[in-house]
Amino acid sequence: xxxxxxxxxxxxxxxxxxxxxxxxxxxxxxxxxxxxxxxxxxxxxxxxxxxxxxxxxxxxxxxxxxxxxxxxxxxxxxxxxxxxxxxxxxxxxxxxxxxxxxxxxxxxxxxxxxxxxxxxxxxxxxxxxxxxxxxxxxxxxxxxxxxxxxxxxxxxxxxxxxxxxxxxxxxxxxxxxxxxxxxxxxxxxxxxxxxxxxxxxxxxxxxxxxxxxxxxxxxxxxxxxxxxxxxxxxxxxxxxxxxxxxxxxxxxxxxxxxxxxxxxxxxxxxxxxxxxxxxxxxxxxxxxxxxxxxxxxxxxxxxxxxxxxxxxxxxxxxxxxxxxxxxxxxxxxxxxxxxxxxxxxxxxxxxxxxxxxxxxxxxxxxxxxxxxxxxxxxxxxxxxxxxxxxxxxxxxxxxxxxxxxxxxxxxxxxxxxxxxxxxxxxxxxxxxxxxxxxxxxxxxxxxxxxxxxxxxxxxxxxxxxxxxxxxxxxxxxxxxxxxxxxxxxxxxxxxxxxxxxxxxxxxxxxxxxxxxxxxxxxxxxxxxxxxxxxxxxxxxxxxxxxxxxxxxxxxxxxxxxxxxxxxxxxxxxxxxxxxxxxxxxxxxxxxxxxx
Amino acid sequence: xxxxxxxxxxxxxxxxxxxxxxxxxxxxxxxxxxxxxxxxxxxxxxxxxxxxxxxxxxxxxxxxxxxxxxxxxxxxxxxxxxxxxxxxxxxxxxxxxxxxxxxxxxxxxxxxxxxxxxxxxxxxxxxxxxxxxxxxxxxxxxxxxxxxxxxxxxxxxxxxxxxxxxxxxxxxxxxxxxxxxxxxxxxxxxxxxxxxxxxxxxxxxxxxxxxxxxxxxxxxxxxxxxxxxxxxxxxxxxxxxxxxxxxxx
Numbered sequence: 001x002x003x004x005x006x007x008x009x010x011x012x013x014x015x016x017x018x019x020x021x022x023x024x025x026x027x028x029x030x031x032x033x034x035x036x037x038x039x040x041x042x043x044x045x046x047x048x049x050x051x052x053x054x055x056x057x058x059x060x061x062x063x064x065x066x067x068x069x070x071x072x073x074x075x076x077x078x079x080x081x082x083x084x085x086x087x088x089x090x091x092x093x094x095x096x097x098x099x100x101x102x103x104x105x106x107x108x109x110x111x112x113x114x115x116x117x118x119x120x121x122x123x124x125x126x127x128x129x130x131x132x133x134x135x136x137x138x139x140x141x142x143x144x145x146x147x148x149x150x151x152x153x154x155x156x157x158x159x160x161x162x163x164x165x166x167x168x169x170x171x172x173x174x175x176x177x178x179x180x181x182x183x184x185x186x187x188x189x190x191x192x193x194x195x196x197x198x199x200x201x202x203x204x205x206x207x208x209x210x211x212x213x214x215x216x217x218x219x220x221x222x223x224x225x226x227x228x229x230x231x232x233x234x235x236x237x238x239x240x241x242x243x244x245x246x247x248x249x250x251x252x253x254x255x256x257x258x259x260x261x262x263x264x265x266x267x268x269x270x271x272x273x274x275x276x277x278x279x280x281x282x283x284x285x286x287x288x289x290x291x292x293x294x295x296x297x298x299x300x301x302x303x304x305x306x307x308x309x310x311x312x313x314x315x316x317x318x319x320x321x322x323x324x325x326x327x328x329x330x331x332x333x334x335x336x337x338x339x340x341x342x343x344x345x346x347x348x349x350x351x352x353x354x355x356x357x358x359x360x361x362x363x364x365x366x367x368x369x370x371x372x373x374x375x376x377x378x379x380x381x382x383x384x385x386x387x388x389x390x391x392x393x394x395x396x397x398x399x400x401x402x403x404x405x406x407x408x409x410x411x412x413x414x415x416x417x418x419x420x421x422x423x424x425x426x427x428x429x430x431x432x433x434x435x436x437x438x439x440x441x442x443x444x445x446x447x448x449x450x451x452x453x454x455x456x457x458x459x460x461x462x463x464x465x466x467x468x469x470x471x472x473x474x475x476x477x478x479x480x481x482x483x484x485x486x487x488x489x490x491x492x493x494x495x496x497x498x499x500x501x502x503x504x505x506x507x508x509x510x511x512x513x514x515x516x517x518x519x520x521x522x523x524x525x526x527x528x529x530x531x532x533x534x535x536x537x538x539x540x541x542x543x544x545x546x547x548x549x550x551x552x553x554x555x556x557x558x559x560x561x562x563x564x565x566x567x568x569x570x571x572x573x574x575x576x577x578x579x580x581x582x583x584x585x586x587x588x589x590x591x592x593x594x595x
Numbered sequence: 596x597x598x599x600x601x602x603x604x605x606x607x608x609x610x611x612x613x614x615x616x617x618x619x620x621x622x623x624x625x626x627x628x629x630x631x632x633x634x635x636x637x638x639x640x641x642x643x644x645x646x647x648x649x650x651x652x653x654x655x656x657x658x659x660x661x662x663x664x665x666x667x668x669x670x671x672x673x674x675x676x677x678x679x680x681x682x683x684x685x686x687x688x689x690x691x692x693x694x695x696x697x698x699x700x701x702x703x704x705x706x707x708x709x710x711x712x713x714x715x716x717x718x719x720x721x722x723x724x725x726x727x728x729x730x731x732x733x734x735x736x737x738x739x740x741x742x743x744x745x746x747x748x749x750x751x752x753x754x755x756x757x758x759x760x761x762x763x764x765x766x767x768x769x770x771x772x773x774x775x776x777x778x779x780x781x782x783x784x785x786x787x788x789x790x791x792x793x794x795x796x797x798x799x800x801x802x803x804x805x806x807x808x809x810x811x812x813x814x815x816x817x818x819x820x821x822x823x824x825x826x827x828x829x830x831x832x833x834x835x836x837x838x839x840x841x842x843x844x
Contacts, residue, residue, distance in 0.1 A: 026726055037655075038711065040751060041663040099732035102721035102783050104744040111734030130744055135662050139747065143720035150715045182700060211657040245625065245632040246678070247659045337741070341748075345660055348679050349629075414726075462638045462651075505641045506650035510610050511701035514638065514651045 005030050006424030008417075009176055009189060011162045011218060012197030013039025015134070015406060016389025018141035019413025020195050020420070025148040027421050032189060033145070034157045034178055036213045040142040043199050043211040044409065047134020048342055049254035050118060050126035051098075051406040053091030057112055062123040064088045069585055071404060074120040074298050075369070075397020076543035076553065077587040078231065078561070080580055082376055083394050087411040094410050095127050101140040105129050106338065116257045116338070120298040120401040120592075131252055131341035137406055161516060162218045165194060165225055165385055166441045169431050173384035177441045179449075181516060184509045186446050188438045192424035195378075195386040195416055196222065197409075201368050204524050204531070205477070206469015208365040209241055209250040219372055219391050220523030223530065228381045229564045229573075230393030231370035232527070233534035236400055236544050237477050239302035240325050241364030242350060248364035249349055251325060252342050253402040255359075256295040258334070260327045262286050262306070263358075264315045274317070274324050274358040285309055290593050297592045300399045300544040303363040307478045310362075317360060326358035365477055367405065369396040369544070370531070373563055378416035384427070386420055388412035393561070398543025452518060453509065457501030461518040464495055464502070468521075468528060476532055480547045485536040489529060496525050496571075530564040530573045537575060538562060543590075555587055600624055601682055602644075603633060603689035605652060607702045615699075619644040619688075630670060630677040630691065631659055654703040661817055664750030667757070668693055668703050674757040674815045694757045707753045713773040714751075717793045721786040733784040746779040746825065748818040755812035755822060767801035771812035774803055775825040781832070794829075794836045803830050 006029040010017050013035035021031050035042065056062040067088040072081060099105060099113060105127050106114045118126040129136035148154045159181040166175040166188055175190040198218040202210025223229045240255065240262075241248040256262070263282045270277060286305060287294045295302075306323050310316035317323065327335060327343070332355050335343060346354045372380050372387035374394050380387050389409040396404065471491050475484040499522060506514045540554035541547050560577040567574040601622045608615040621644040622636050638651040656666040659678045666677040669692040671685060682689070697705035735743075749772055756762045756770035777793045780786035797803045806826050813822040 022726060037657050037663075037665065038751075041657050041665050043657065045663045045750075046658050046660065093728050096728070096731050097723075097726055100721070100723050100729065100785065102780070102786060104740050104747045106744075107735055107737045107740045109737065111736050112731075129747075132662060132748065135750075136744075136747060140721075144723070146711070146715060147718070147720045147722070150718075211663065212659065213657055244659075245627045246629060246635055249660050341662075348661065349627075349681070351681075460639060462635075466639070505648065508609065508650070511653055511704060513653045 006421055007032070007191045008193050008195065008420050008424065009034065009191035010195045010197060011176065012042070012199060012389070014042035014044035014197060014199055014389060015138055015141060015409035016413040017195070017197030018138070018145050019410045020197065020388060020417040021154055022141065022144050022148070023414055023417025024421060025153040027418060029421050029424070031154040032157060032191065033154055034160045034162055036159065036161060036181070038158050039145065039156065040139060042138060043214050044138040045135045046209070046211060046250065047406055048131050048250060048252035049257065050116060050128035050133045050403040051095065051137065052118065052125050052403040053095040053127060053407065054088065054125050055092050055095060055113065055115065058115055058124040060123050062125055064091060066123060067091060067125060070121040071401055072397070072585050073590060074401040075399055076590050077559065077582055078234070078397035078542060078580060079395055081582060081584045085584060087395060087408055090411050090414070091407055094407065094414070098137055098140055101144060103129055103136045103140045116254060117296060118257050118402040119253050119296045126257065126403040128254065131254055131339045134406060162198065163445045164221050164441060165382070166438050167225065167382065168434050168437050171226070171382065173382050174430055174434060174437065177445050182511050184512060184515070186442055186449065188442045190438070192427050193384050193386065193420040195388055195420055196372065196391055197389045197413065198391045200390045201527065202365060204468065204528050205365040205472045206466060207248050207473070209238060209248050215520045215524050216527050217520035217523040220527035222372065222385070223564070224523070224526060224566045226382060226566065227385065228373035229370065229530050230373035231534070231562050232530040232564055233538055233545055233562060234369035234398050234543065235365060235477060235531065236299055236367040236369060237303045237363045238366035239299055239306055239363050240361040242346060243362055244349060249345055250366065251346065251359060251361050255325060255327055255339060255342060258338050259330050260295065260325050262295050262323060262325055264309055264317065264323050268315050268319070275328060275356065293592045298399055298401060301592055303478055304546060306363055322360040322362050324358040325361045327354050328356055328358055363478065365473060367400055369393065369398065369400050377419045378412055379419070384423065386416045388416045398545055453504060453507050453515060455502060455504065457503040459498050459502045461502050461514065461521050464498060465521055468495055468525065472528060476535055478546065480535050480545065481549065482536055485532055489532045489536070492525055492529050492532060499525065533573055534562045534564060534575070553590070559587065601628065601633065602687050603691060605703070606692040608699050610701065611699060618649060628682040630680040630682070630689070631656055631666060633682070652703065653701045662750060664752035667752040667754050669695065674754040676752065676817050679817065694753065696757055696762055697753065710751050710753055710756065710770070710772060713769045714776060717773055717777045717796045718789050719776045719780055721780065721783055722789060723785065739782070743779055743782055745820060746775055749775060749820055750818065752817060754815045754817060758811035758815040760809050760811065761805045761807050766805045768805035769797070769801055771822040771826060774829050775820055775822055778825045778829050791836065794833050797829065797833055798837060803833050806830070
């Protein structure tokens with residue numbers, strides 16, 4: 001029979017992981033929470049613009065159904081609709097709870113939550129805390145978890161890396177194998193259920209808006225252990241990012257939500273500074289083409305338009321791949337109150353004052369809609385293993401609407417936490433040889449570490465990573481061509497081969513960050529093939545997945561989820577497809593210029 | 596000003612108990628470099644200025660945009676975040692060291708867990724009844740929100756503690772960040788139910804009395820949080836409570 005106190009392991013301490021932690025602790029479970037970094041430093045902290053919910057506090061007649069329709073439409077009908085509807089219905093309750101927990105949401109004169117408009121909708125349904133909403137939501141959940149920690153209900157393992165799950169002889173997940181990043185010790189941890197909340201995969205694309213820890217390594221490891229990966233090819237490129245030497249810094253959609261305007265000089269040879277170009281010489285191309293949604297068309301559409309204006313029409317600023325995002329027409333006080341955090345980022349890292357001059361931006365890899373495949377209870381195809389948040393595929397279809405990510409993370413955590421508890425209480429006794437499963441997995445990981453640290457070779461892992469990022473960003477983002485995708489997969493095979501000759505210049509077994517990164521790199525390469533081959537096989541255009549050779553959406557052949565499984569003998573993915581549940585809202589053409 | 600190269604030295608340390616040592620580096624300049632990108636360059640080619648092979652630098656980082664609080668270190672003697680330390684705004688040769696008041700783990704990685712222990716001590720949370728639905732939270736005016744938002748931006752980087760002359764082993768001072776967080780939660784309509792306990796936690800040794808009003812904290816805070824105002828405000832509350840407690844007993 002199941003033990004009296006369910007033991008739940010949660011990997012990842014962002015919004016999804018902390019949401020699940022709170023639900024499990026509140027329900028009397030014991031949580032072991034693993035994170036690469038102190039949980040309040042998780043990547044959720046970077047989210048800027050806001051969190052959606054149809055509270056309808058702007059007198060617009062908004063509803064959870066309208067939110068559901070906007071989300072399904074924005075996702076180009078690729079998501080199974082049941083979970084999406086439930087998420088939208090839970091939205092108002094989630095906002096109310098976060099408010100009660102002390103998130104300093106921006107307020108109206110009547111003291112109520114303020115809401116702004118975000119991409120892909122005509123309703124003001126995005127609650128926000130200045131321009132650092134993700135940070136504030138994360139901090140509130142971090143504080144609640146700290147309370148449970150002080151009560152002994154949650155044990156945190158910060159600066160630990162997830163290596164793999166421990167599967168018993170029947171393929172049921174019975175715990176994890178993890179590594180202490182200080183001592184590099186490899187340890188197994190038993191649990192009744194494991195929740196994976198390990199976020200996005202930005203590092204696979206080299207530079208992205210993601211944080212350093214967003215490698216997708218945990219997902220890659222689980223995929224190699226038999227977890228199915230859904231719609232890996234659905235990668236969101238955010239239209240407005242600030243290019244940088246070390247990362248692409250996000251310039252939130254809320255800038256456009258508060259009235260920011262995207263434009264280029266009409267004259268490709270324009271030499272005047274942005275602020276000196278008069279109105280008549282500016283082309284506000286998004287407003288021109290999309291009179292109803294204007295600058296707030298969904299991200300995939302905005303990205304493609306910017307890409308086309310720069311690459312096809314040659315109208316990038318001064319010939320460079322950049323366009324203007326202009327806030328300078330808005331008064332300073334409003335900008336500071338509603339967008340202060342992101343304007344600070346622009347000023348600090350670029351040196352120009354966006355109150356005075358238009359910002360220069362360009363699209364950058366930002367989010368993965370694809371992720372570990374899960375059922376309606378957030379369980380993967382591996383019994384006892386759940387996936388929640390950006391690392392799960394279930395909500396956003398072929399394109400995510402802005403401000404839906406924060407909601408989907410908390411939703412998934414709130415659903416999976418109680419589900420994991422129920423599962424744990426009904427869990428059958430493990431097979432007799434369970435101890436051997438743990439010992440074998442620990443040995444396997446220790447042997448791998450040993451091989452890696454001793455490997456004599458010539459390849460610098462950071463150089464391999466740079467090559468990975470460059471080719472993925474070039475060929476597997478905004479525009480996809482089948483010959484280029486095949487070239488990319490061939491390059492990935494080459495990088496995997498060269499990985500065998502990787503040389504660690506640091507062979508210390510104490511706090512060795514380059515060892516950790518090199519380990520993650522292998523899983524990144526394997527997952528990159530899932531993304532690339534999935535894109536190759538989907539011969540249509542849908543949401544963020546755009547193939548100029550197949551420019552239309554093809555529901556007859558592709559209204560289905562791409563499901564990738566690792567084929568160990570071939571050492572590459574094999575694919576299955578699953579029809580999408582569109583029973584609640586029938587697919588219709590996705591047009592934001594008319595709607 | 597176009598520099599051909601960037602010169603910097605880093606104070607490294609292999610383990611918590613080994614001796615620190617300096618390494619010098621010279622890298623090719625490019626526009627837009629920050630200190631983090633210097634470390635990334637070293638990882639691609641870990642060789643010191645005089646050509647000796649070395650190891651990539653170990654350092655805490657995550658967001659690279661000054662919201663997570665990870666990459667705090669001493670750069671040219673000043674406590675600050677490495678991601679927002681733009682090379683062009685810094686005097687060369689750059690001097691990069693780990694925080695001096697926290698135990699070194701390796702290279703630039705230090706142990707800042709003391710701050711998280713302090714946040715537990717002052718119950719830095721809002722004690723909600725439960726996650727079940729209880730409808731809307733309390734109404735809060737925009738003016739109050741603007742104040743709490745400011746305080747709520749603290750990313751636990753510990754720059755204030757590093758810069759504070761009173762933060763050291765002999766005083767056991769909690770530091771400005773913890774005090775400002777106490778003020779934040781004491782301001783919240785529900786949070787203030789724990790106000791007495793927070794004030795108690797800040798009395799006595801290591802508490803708010805250790806503050807010497809040097810004002811280094813507010814000077815280095817990357818988020819420009821009103822730390823000294825917060826310390827004054829909380830000190831006033833602590834004083835009032837101490838007097839009332841005295842007359843109550």
